Amino acid sequence: MSLSLYDLVHFALMAAGFALFAYFLYTWASRQEVGRRYRPAMHAGLCLAAIATVSYLVLFAKWDSGFTLVDGVYEPNAEARFTGSTRYPDWAVTVPLLTVELLAVCSLTGRRARNLRATAMAAAFLMILTGYVGAQLVADGRDRTALVVWGLVSTAFFAYLYVALIGAVRASIPHMGREAGVSLRNATVVLLGSFGVYPLVYAIPVFADVTPAWSATMQVAYSAADVVAKVGFGLLVHKVALLRTAEDVAAGVDTHPEPVWLSNVHHSEGVLPEVRHPHGHSAPELLREREGHDDGVRGGATRTASDRG
Template sequence: MSDTPTPELQTMPLGLYDLVTYSIAGAGLALVAYLLYSWTSRDEVGARYRPAVVAGLCIAGVAALSYLVLHLKWDTGFDLRDGVLVPNAEARATLYPRYADWSVTVPLLTAELLAVCSLTGARARTLRFTTMAAAFLMILTGFLGSQVLAQGRDVGALVLWGCISTVFYAYLYVALIGAVRASTGSMSVEAGTSLRNAAIVLLATFGVYPLVYAVPVFVDVTPAWLAGMQVAYSAADVLAKVGFGVLVHKVAKLRTAEDVAAGVDTHPESVWVSNVHQSEAVLPGTQAEHRSTRFEDNTVDDAPVFATHPAYPHEHHEVEHLPERDPGSRVSAGRYGAAWTADRA
């Protein structure tokens, strides 16, 4: 393979060049849209599952920035000559920024999934550390084989480092599936199904990358291969980050509603999923009044109605935390608090 150009330095026909431009721009815009969606909907998720939202925001931000760099390098990396686009020095940067992106976002994807699982304590911390480390090493070893050693043109290096990378991928596969299986029994049917779907999407899209990585082992790198690789990577990024992220967000909302309905947590607004009312708003201090909502056969019972909810939540907050008072006492509340005053009449 040493007598053929490196993967990024292919002379591109106009049609294939435009196809890659479209895929990079489309994926970048999808990531920006997901970033805005995650930011504006972050308060729909309870504090217990908020780390999943934070991880999703970081993933979307890093990936969107990476795609901006990719688009700029792809746009300036080729010169039009005689009806074809000839690569220049900038074209070298049309592939390795993806590895920089994946080095950050792939570990965060594993953390995002684990944040909505039911594992807790030392087990959760250990699994989060090992899966994030394995995800990073999976990307790093793949980068060594495809970009660093002989500029990705050494078949032996591709195979060796590809196999090493696959070991980390196999560990991720086993560890994440185990975490999902251990968690689905402690949540509703709908939440468990969404969690399994999220894991399937993530692990299936992870499988796209080694398949594309392995192509140069069997066939020569051509302009069509470069275009197919860029399109495949862009599509996989959207599925793994946007599609997976939306499913995880749904799980986080469903689990938030379950915790509120069970009276183990509060949430300042009603939880709706796919236009279905899952739970009422419950403010801190009202758990004792809250009648639990039961999840049976993927359906939700009527949520409790709080007839005395005030117009301003902060006023409700102040009153709910007051101590018990005697029947003959009265309350005197100001802007910053409230105090019981005994009625000594």
């Protein structure tokens, strides 16, 4: 592998790892901004960002130690193969978590939500597992027949996942505001669109010999798709969760202690839950005012649930 190709993959792995770590920090810092109803989406995002960050640390170390510089060219050694196999355990956990993240901001409830979440997670896991068998286990991923057969099995789970998630989103959009619905649709397009990159890269060894250029292309494509699927999608899910939190507060079906702002636009006031006295009747907590200052910081009022009428 040439120096430029090696450095390109080096850059892609490092940039993806940094992006995932930044997303982990952002999600951790902003997880309380959304209502309790939508926090499972934030928790799923935190888990997958942490796992993916560690995965990219391992990938970077394996790539760094998997090649030896000989006469100005990087030659792969025995550890080079593990650069590919490291990705599949990551995906086996993070792809099911991506389905949890999406479904957590949909409008499905009760048994229907539980059943769909379980089947989507199972399909996502089996999609990755069967792809792993073809790409890594059978003949070290060099058997084209095995690649095709296991790729088709993986595609069956892939197709179910598309149908299930699109169905959940389509059923949910009429039950939320227009802006939240558009953002949910965009998040779904980003997620499922990025999912489409993986089978295309998987199919490269079926139709071409994996030269150093193809190997570098595969690593860069996987890294870019990971960032889009986890970071880009996650930020859109966070936006949906914020908008739906504001909608719930405005409709009086939930409380949230702080005003909801998004892109400097005020979407709802903060509303505190009612405090119940020992004698059984309720009384509102004190109104907390957040005064604006001369430095341009916007203020907002925090109300109680009983003040919304």
